[in-house]
Amino acid sequence: MERALVHDVALVFGFERISVTGPAGGQAGVFRALADAGVTTDMVAQRVLDASGLMELSFTVAGAQAGRALVALRGSGPHSGVHTVRRDGPVAKVSLLGTGLRCDARVAAAFYEAVSRAGYAYGLAAPSATGICAVVREPDALGCARAARARFGLPLGEAVAAGLVTSAA
Structure with missing residues (x-):
């Protein structure tokens, strides 16, 4: 088994999180509306909210694409199933x-x-x-990066210390 090695903590600003609710199975309509509007999604999570099958997709x-995403989703109407x-x-x-991070659950536990x-x-x-x-949340990001760096014994790094970060395209 590969040994987990932690190298760094990266920080990227410039994202918006969007959540939609609707019936399970409505994900295709959500992603079609976004694709038609030229919006690219990044991280995606889904959960079922209740026994009726209502789901939340985040x-x-x-x-820069958040406004277009909201217009597309709010205008997608009944065909997408968005509530x-x-x-x-x-x-x-x-x-x-790092490397081998998926192989060691202790690393994820320590990070979270x-x-x-x-x-x-x-x-x-x-x-x-x-x-x-x-x-x-964006206002919490620097503190989160500092906490993760401290937990893994990584130096603070000039970019994190100065609050300099990468931005989403």
């Missing part, structure tokens, strides 16, 4: 970078514990072999 988009549309932003992505202990609530999360990413 995703991130680049901040409500909510904008939860701005948000940032905080990512723990650091975020939680620092008092930050995270929304969407996505683990992979080379990164663990969490979406947090």
